[in-house]
Amino acid sequence: MKISLDWLRTLIPAHQPAEEIGKLLTGSGLEVEGIEELESIRGGLRGLVLGTVLTCEKHPDADKLSLTTVDVGDGTPRQIVCGAANVRAGLKVVVALEGAQLYPAQGEPFKIKKSKIRGAASEGMICAEDEIGLGTSHAGIMELDTDLPNGTPAADYFGLGSDSVFEIGLTPNRADAASHYGVARELRALLRQPCHLPDISHFHAPATAERNIAVEIQDQEANPRYAGLLLENVQVGPSPEWLQRRLRSIGLSPINNVVDATNFVLHELGQPLHAFDADQITGQKIIVKRAAEGEKFTTLDGTERTLKAADLVIADANGTPMALAGVFGGQTSGVTDATTRVFLESAYFQPATVRKSAQVHQLKTDASFRFERGTDPHMVPVALKRAALLLQEVAGAVAAAPIVDEYPNHIGHTAVRLRLPRVERLVGQFIAPERIRQILTDLDILISEENEDAAGHAEWILSVPPHKVDVTREADVIEEILRIYGYNHVALRPHNSASYLAKFPNPDPEVVRQNTARLLSGQGFSEIITNSLTNSLYFEKAGEKNEELVPILNYNSADLNVMRPTMLHSGLEVIRYNVNRRQRDLRLYEFGKTYHRAADGKYSEKNKLVLYLTGNTAPETWQQKSDKATYHQLAGAVQQVLASLGFPQPMSQPVQHAYLAGGLTLLAQNQPVAQLGAVSGAVLKRLDVSQPVWYAELDWDWLVKKYKNTLTARELPKFPEVRRDLSLVVDKTVTFDQLRQIAQRTEKKLLQSLNVFDVYEGENLGAGKKSYSVSFTLQDATQTLTEQAIDSVMQRLIQQFEQQAGAVIRR
Structure with a gap:
């Protein structure tokens, strides 16, 4: 919203500089985002004053020039050479002093300098209207008819003062200030100056008429x-x-x-x-x-x-x-x-x-x-x-x-109760009742009743005018008082305190989110933010029921007509945009919401964290070729996120996801917390994405709710760890996660970690079989492990693998 200071001053005598008024308005909640200086004509006639020609003689060396002396009001007459035919003694003129920048009606601007013209010194210029941009006539110098004293700025004579225009970022709650009069009312309270409406007392309309609307x-x-x-x-x-x-x-x-x-x-x-x-x-x-x-x-x-x-x-x-x-x-x-x-x-x-x-x-x-x-x-x-x-x-x-x-239904003032002790409690500082009364009066808020509560504290019933649209409660009135009193006048105490203790979330969801974002960014992922609106055709083509979608009633575009039930498609749009511009190697993540409508018509929102992996793992160099991104790289990133949240070893089961062509569902405390795998070819084709994409979706609401701060410290081990490897032939249906759970149940004390470093399938293993090569890390914090202890652990592991997983140990 733009507010002209010159216009504003017709409603209130605000003579302070524009910068000072801007600070006052910003402090009261009308943020002045900028102040633009406007000039009626270019240059604003700066450096031009009124003068009187004292003497006028012919130039000794030029027939068409005159040698004049001009009084410009500073006690030192100026000698000026003038070529106008109408120059003469006693004439009131406009004089451009030395240093003035002139902007003529035609041609380039030029600066007035002390010079010599045909051997005679000239200390300024007597101006014609076209020479200073006031018109196009060059018939002669301007002849003024005025009693204004010499030295008066020419801008004042012509009424061409500059104007300052405030650019105000009007917030939705300040509808009362959406005009010059509204801002003038604000300044009335800030400056304690009278503010007035334009005079309409001379309006007259006939009492009756033969025809009317x-x-x-x-x-x-x-x-x-x-x-x-x-x-x-x-x-x-x-x-x-x-x-x-x-x-x-x-x-x-x-x-x-x-x-x-x-x-x-x-x-x-x-x-x-x-x-x-x-x-x-x-x-x-x-x-x-x-x-x-x-x-x-x-x-x-x-x-x-x-x-x-x-x-x-x-x-x-x-x-x-x-x-x-x-x-x-x-x-x-x-x-x-x-x-x-x-x-x-x-x-x-x-x-x-x-x-x-x-x-x-x-x-x-x-x-x-x-x-x-x-x-x-x-x-x-x-x-x-x-x-x-x-x-x-x-x-x-x-x-x-x-x-x-x-006007059938009159809209009156709003009655609001104000308890003066409540003002001090919310502001954090005592404000004298006389000052409060003054502020309310300046804001057109009337005190209709003055009472006392049971404890003897002052309590006022206020009458709030309808132009204060947003002032309907006691807290709103106190905000109005504080705006005018000034936030800067509320002193900071040596020991800040609050009148109540709020229940702060533990952990802070925003801190958990920031930590996770830093973790993913450190792994080379880039954060994206996509639109919560999406195209319903994505889901109609996928065979989903329309009644499960959350439609937008007043959508602007058919491409953005529903709230997204999944974040996959908006992320694929980002990938498509980048791939089409030959940016193919992408690691992306996004925190966002999905929106759902249940069968009973109730709506719900869910917070998600999603990851995308596509293209190559790194740019190709002369040292090595770049490999394609794999599922395991995505799974590693997901598991690091889960571990940072206190779930280091999730269980897994085959994924069942409408848009994934295979992958895993990870479970923590028997709760599905993440789904990850390859985006199906049908979805990629529908979104016109030309390369494979790995996708993971995490239930962020549940993870934050169950977050565990598992950061612990311990001494460095004094005794060495030992590694042993096993090669196990099992049915193809047996997963490594099953083997890991068997091992952890079997040996809880010495087994520190296990890892699969090779998977093999071949005809020599038999139909439906595969081989896992697994490493086991053993360590005792109290002593060095003996061969006997190591062999004992490995034998128990082999026995349980054979019994619970049907494994055959390759020796």
Whole structure:
């Protein structure tokens, strides 16, 4: 939102520099993101002053030049050579002093320097209007008629002072500040300066009229107040320069005097207005109603739109829509160059109604921006009269009928209880009741009752005006007080404390997530963030039931019309994008949510951690060729993640996943915590991914909930470890995980670890057989292992492998 300081100063005497005002606004919650300096003309006439020609004589060495002395108000007359035919003694002129930068109407800028012209010293320049960018005439120097003293800046004489424009990042809760008057009200509390509305006391409309535009509100909940005024003798044309300059200062392009006047009032008072061509209102009646489902309506931009039954429209006597209420006007009823009668609308619309229509039809306007957040119903007639007076000034308009103001359900102030001890408790510092009272008064919040509670503490009942849309609770009022009191005025105590102890999660999920992210990044994985919205066609083609998906009711694109039930497809889109740009070797991970709808219609969200592995393990070099990424590399990364979370040795079973063509499900505490394997060819083809992809999906909610901090420290072992190897022939159905569990159950004291370092299948082993080569690491922390102890352990292991897994030991 742009706010002009020059415009702001017409509403409040804020004479402080722009930077100081910007700091005050930022401190109160209206963050000033930047300040832009605007100049009416380039250079702002800096270095140019008014002067009087004291003497004028012919130049001794040039017939067309004059040698003058000029008083510029500093007590030292300047000698200036001038070539203008109309220069003469006693003339009031504009003088460019030495060092001034001039920006002529044509040509390049140039700087005034002390020089010699035909042998005579010249200490400045007497200016023509084209030489300083004020016009195109070069008939002679400007002759001024003014009593202003010499030395007065030329910018002051021409009224060309610069303007500062604040770029304010308006948060949704500050609808009350969405205008110049709203910001002026804020400064009133910050500067303790009086703030005033524009003068509308001289507005006059006839008490009766032979014909007027009638108004009927059919939906009073969506439109609590609607006011309008019929204007005649309107002459549509360009706006005067001052009005155009005001609009340009905040980034708006002038259109015509009628539209410009309504835009001016919107940005001045925060109340949107709309101007109808009164001759296009069939039946001379306005009806505010809900649209018919599927009804066609062409907006001012020439786009035909299909209305929804929830849309609120402004219609004529036939029920034909003329405007989408609070959002956009219609093409047929808009003001044109031929318009002479205007019906000016000023209304209050329920925010949710406007917000839904703006979202459904993808129309974001200055009007909808304010209506969506909440406007002030009390400003409706004020803005209407202000606009009427402007149109009287800039378009010759005359009020032809009394104001129509339909206000069936009055919107009053909100009553809020404020306990003064509560202020100190939430702020953390005592604020004197007199200061609180002063702040509330400056914010238009009235104290309607003053009481005491049972403990004798002060308790006030406040009356909050409707323009304070977001102030509905005691905490909101205290926030308002603190904004104006100043966060910087709340002192930091040597020992901070809180009035209550919150239950902090242990462990902190965010810390666990950051640690896991660092672990994966350290292994060469890159984090990605993808859209939670996806395409329902991915799942329809996969045969999934549509009722299990979570649809978006007002989606913008058919490609993003459901919430994702899995993160796989959005990650594959990232892989496709990179592979198509010849970035084929990818290690990716993402933390995110999936969304689900159960058979009973209830919705749920689940947090997931997913990993993707595709392409080569490393770039190819002259030293070695690069191998393709494998399942085991992905499994190793997953197991490291699980180990870091306190689950170092998960069990496994064959995966059953709709999108995986094989792999494992890892279990911790008999709970499936991870699924990993190769993405099926059908899914890759559907997503147009041209190379194999390994995928893992971890149940992040469960892992964080069951997280164990297993970091321990122990002394370095004093006695050496021993390795023994076995080669076991087993059925193909026997997994290494089964062998690992058998070994750990058999020897719990000396067995430190075991690892498979070779797997072999061949005809010489027999049908349905395979061989595992397994290493076993044994160690005793109290003594050196003897051969007898080692052999005893290995014999027990062999015996259990033979009995429980049907293994044959290859000797």
